[in-house]
Amino acid sequence: MKYIIGxxxxxxxxxxxxxxxxxxxxxxxxxxxxxxxxxxxxxxxVALIGYGKKKHVSKAQANEGFAHMRSLRLKEDEAxxxxxxxxxxSFAVGDLITVTGVSKGHGFQGVVKRHGFHGHxxxxxxxxxxxxxxxxxxxxxxxxxxxxRMAGRMGGDRVTVQNLEVVTIDKExxxxxxxxxxxxxxxxxxxxxxxxxxxxxx
Numbered sequence: 590m591k592y593i594i595g596x597x598x599x600x601x602x603x604x605x606x607x608x609x610x611x612x613x614x615x616x617x618x619x620x621x622x623x624x625x626x627x628x629x630x631x632x633x634x635v636a637l638i639g640y641g642k643k644k645h646v647s648k649a650q651a652n653e654g655f656a657h658m659r660s661l662r663l664k665e666d667e668a669x670x671x672x673x674x675x676x677x678x679s680f681a682v683g684d685l686i687t688v689t690g691v692s693k694g695h696g697f698q699g700v701v702k703r704h705g706f707h708g709h710x711x712x713x714x715x716x717x718x719x720x721x722x723x724x725x726x727x728x729x730x731x732x733x734x735x736x737x738r739m740a741g742r743m744g745g746d747r748v749t750v751q752n753l754e755v756v757t758i759d760k761e762x763x764x765x766x767x768x769x770x771x772x773x774x775x776x777x778x779x780x781x782x783x784x785x786x787x788x789x790x791x
Contacts, residue, residue: 591679591783592661593618594640595765597690597773603756603766613756613766616688618781620763621675624655626663634663638675640778659780677763684755685784690773694745704738748772752784 595618603613625637639655663669680686700706700722709715709723725737733739750772757766771779 591684591686592638593675593677593679593781594621594638594657594659595619595779595781596641597771597775597777597779598764599775601766605756611756611768613768614771616765616767616771616779616781618763618765619674619676622655623669623671623673623675624658626669626671629660629662634665634667636661636663636669657778677758677760677765680755680758680765680783682755682758685752686755686767686781687749687751687784688753688767688771688779688781689747689749690771690777690779692744692746692748692772693774695743697741698743699740700738703740703743706738 595616598615598617601613601615603611605611619640621638621640623636624639627635627637629635638659638661639657640659641656642654643656695702699720701708701720706720706722708720709718711719722739725733725739750769753771754768755765756768758764759766765781773779
């Protein structure tokens, strides 16, 4: 069972056996504990995974006492018992993983930063309109199409990044070194599980 919950720490550098340097994100992963095993509303087999300790928890989580709880859908042939511990020992160097987290929030942003618009020329009648969006289409429609790229709240969304590679594993400190960028800010909560299939050739 390659699944674990962790906390994003920082970016660092790791070296492969051939001496090449790799930019990695350090994640403090686990250990996690299986709190309960049951079924969801659709009848699927699920396990409730707990991570971290917290002094003040909600009344619904008072029995477990974990700071964070996540639900994991299990396959029919997979077996997890309450009290089982999930750690970084289940991962190996070279594994492809999928990481899910909440991206950094940037507040209300314009189209240049939010969508990468180039803006307008700075000459010939474009005073105070350099970073504006400009026309959004024909006027006969009388409405704004859903999905129109405009200014608005940026970030703070649930983001999933697939096919990240595990470069280093520190089993004593429970730290994974993952090649590439992991969504979220430092101290953000992330969930990690194995990527199904080798979708790209290393």
